[in-house]
Amino acid sequence: MADEKVSMLYKLKPISDRLPTVTRPEGHVHFRTKMMWVVVVLVLYFVMTNVYIYGLDQTETLDLFAQYRTIMAGSSGSLLQLGIGPIVTASIIMQLFTGAKIIKLDLTNKKDKACYQSVLKLVVIFMIIFEAVPQVFGYLVPSEEFVGTFGSIGAKGLIVLQLFLGSYIVFLMDELISKWGIGSGISLFIAAGVAQQLFTGTFNWYAVDATQAMSLSNPPAGAIPKAIYVVMNCTPAEMASQGYDIIFLQQPNPMIA
Structure with missing residues (x-):
């Protein structure tokens, strides 16, 4: 009877246990150590958002x-093209299946919880x-040089591989924050992305269309540089007719959002 209650997922555990993972600390983790790992992960996250997929045609994508x-x-167009999507989706699927008793695991049991966390890695990979694959074969277009070197299927396969590596590194960073840092890695990445957008949306001095003259x-894309530029380059009549509209209403990054 005891064997009948064992989840079928235990058969996948030997496979998932071989995948790269982050080990749990054996004792208490000092606050400074936690903050260090949070900073390291944040730096790595922002670096990865600026590492673009090799062989991708940015103009056609x-x-x-x-x-x-x-x-x-x-x-968009970076190693973090998929973001936390696969991690969140995999977690939702596992939680739904566990809650509906489709997966027979008791998460209050240490062995079952360890099995759950282990198999989750396989679901994340899936x-x-x-x-x-649908994004690469749908609208992520490889460059002509890349296709000429590796062929159409080979070029798209290499782009899929880069997305896979980037997304799995994000999964490992999420584990690292959960075990060695503070809070949840997913929440940290969302907060970092929002903070980055707020900062660039407020202070970006580059023109909306970088290929055209300012x-x-x-005007500049950032809300504050745009306001300064409009005030310095508009006559009183232009300010009355369009200047305030540009500052407060015109996309992107209007003052009144």
Whole structure:
């Protein structure tokens, strides 16, 4: 009878245990150590948001989910294209299946919880591939040089591999924060993405269209630089007719959002 109650997921545990993971600390982790790991992970996160996918044609690629990148802690065209999407989706699936008793695991039991956490890595890997492949074969366009070197399928396969590595590193960083840092890695990444957007949206001095000269129709993208530029380059009549609209209402980053 006892064997019948053992979840089938235990058969996957030997496989998932071989995957890279972050070990738990054996004792108390000092606050300074926690803060150190939080800073290290944040730096690595921001570095990865600026490491673009090798071989991707940035000019031809269309990001259908650009408006959700901040929420998903991702960055379009970078190694963090998928953000925390695979991790969150995998966690939701596992929680739903466990709550509905489709997966027979008692999370109050240490062995069952360890099995749950271990198999979650396999589900995350599946979700990374499940989310990466449609995007790469859908609208993430490899460059002509990349296709010429590796072929169409090879180029797209290498882009999928880069997305896989980037997303799995995010998963490991989430584990690192949960075990050695403070709070949840997912929450940290979302907060970091929102903070980055707020900072750039407020102080970005580059023109909205970087390929065109800066003008009243192409002002700085940041809210504060845009306001300064408009005030310094508008006559009183222009301020009355369009200047205030540009500062307070015109996208991107209007003062009144």
